[in-house]
Amino acid sequence: MRRIVSVGFAVAAIAMVAACGANGSSSLPDGDSRAGTAAPPATDAALPHRAGSVTIGSAAFPEAELLAHLYAGAMRAHGVKVDIHTNIGERSAYMAALRDGSIGAVPEYSGALLEYLANGTKARTSQSVYTELQAAAAKQNLRVTDYASAQDTDTITVTRKTATKYHLSSIADLKSVAGKLTLGGPAPLRTVPYGIPALKSVYGVEFKRFVPLSPSGSITQTALRNGTVDAADIFSTDPAISRFGFVSLKDPEHIFAAQNIVPVFRNDVLTQPMADGCNAVSSRLDTAELRTLVTKVADGADPSTTAAQWLREKRLTVN
Known part of the structure; x- marks a missing residue:
């Protein structure tokens, strides 16, 4: 956020x-x-x-x-x-x-x-x-x-395994598979205009479930790595992206400013x-x-x- x-x-x-x-x-x-x-x-x-x-x-x-x-x-x-x-x-x-x-x-x-x-x-x-x-x-x-x-902006990020499995490179690619997946992020992501509402209205993406996570980066990246969530809101300069080979999905419609x-x-x-x-x-x-x-x-x-x-x-x- x-x-x-x-x-x-x-x-x-x-x-x-x-x-x-x-x-x-x-x-x-x-x-x-x-x-x-x-x-x-x-x-x-x-x-x-x-x-x-x-x-x-x-x-x-x-x-x-x-x-x-x-x-x-x-x-x-x-x-x-x-x-x-x-x-x-x-x-x-x-x-x-x-x-x-x-x-x-x-x-x-x-x-x-x-x-x-x-x-x-x-x-x-x-x-x-x-x-x-x-x-x-x-x-x-x-x-x-x-x-x-x-x-240093919000991204919807997934593991390399998830990106490969579902052929994901853009948030738009989630539309057909998000119903099977869980999204994690700070609690406000549920209601802020550029969060879950924009994922639905702009990309037609609706996740099966949303898991509120503490803003601590370690908590978010751990949840993504251990499968507690399938996708997460992670900032683009987060070291975990490089360390763990995460894939931050492109945002062609610019829901994140x-x-x-x-x-x-x-x-x-x-x-x-x-x-x-x-x-x-x-x-x-x-x-x-x-x-x-x-x-x-x-x-x-x-x-x-x-x-x-x-x-x-x-x-x-x-x-």
């Missing part, structure tokens, strides 16, 4: 991670494999060319901390003075810090941020969400840089070198790579060290 419902949920989600398929075991949920390159709205003024300084914050879970270090390192390579303030809390806390100037930037999830800023939206694809997000952000003295193709990684800045803080650094990361970060990095952190690696290594590998740092 969408980032960031609560700090407790998010931390539990990363532990497996249940957060918010993915390249490697599946395609990106909306089929968009490129980074966002849409031009900012015509009304936006050109960015200052001085390097400037910024404090980048993060939500209180490891993936968010990792992302803050990735974007911070790339901005430093463009001459920006960067401080990092991680683990601020859930969205209401770090957005308040962004608005009052305690921080100047934070990595976000495009669909969730748009929902927060606009109080609802019908946009679902990466580009439509981003276009609306640019406008919504501008109204609140905020500005987003390019989005990454990397997403795009959740591309995107940095958001105070408009009066953002400079061109900051944007250039962030855009360099976004242009290279896809879901599979993000999931690999998240897995390393979940296995005990330091987020700062993990980010620095990736930046060196991509030649995005001066170190």
Whole structure:
């Protein structure tokens, strides 16, 4: 269920991670494999060319901390003075810090941020969400840089055995077999518009049974592995997808809104070198790579060290 419902949920989600398929075991949920390159709205003024300084914050879970270090390192390579303030809390806390100037930037999830800023939206694809997000952000003295193709979004995920048995690659493929299968996920999935109601109305998919599961990722992936459920709502950067060869089914009708990684800045803080650094990361970060990095952190690696290594590998740092 969408980032960031609560700090407790998010931390539990990363532990497996249940957060918010993915390249490697599946395609990106909306089929968009490129980074966002849409031009900012015509009304936006050109960015200052001085390097400037910024404090980048993060939500209180490891993936968010990792992302803050990735974007911070790339901005430093463009001459920006960067401080990092991680683990601020859930969205209401770090957005308040962004608005009052305690921080100047934070990595976000495009669909969730748009929902927060606009109080609802019908946009679902990466580009439509981003276009609306640019406008919504501008109204609140905020500005987003390019989005990454990397997403941390809900997926309907099955084991490789189940995918092979029923020839599943898309949620639509479940229509003829879902009546034999059990779906597991957080209890709200039963009623939220993009959950079971959308599976039925959009795809004609009705599962035999729904099993409410704790948001803990370990509980969900264990239930999927031991056959307690046949399909589960799992976030696309969950390390379990790679570890256990799970298959995240494509979502061609976009019942789950795009959740591309995107940095958001105070408009009066953002400079061109900051944007250039962030855009360099976004242009290279896809879901599979993000999931690999998240897995390393979940296995005990330091987020700062993990980010620095990736930046060196991509030649995005001066170190």
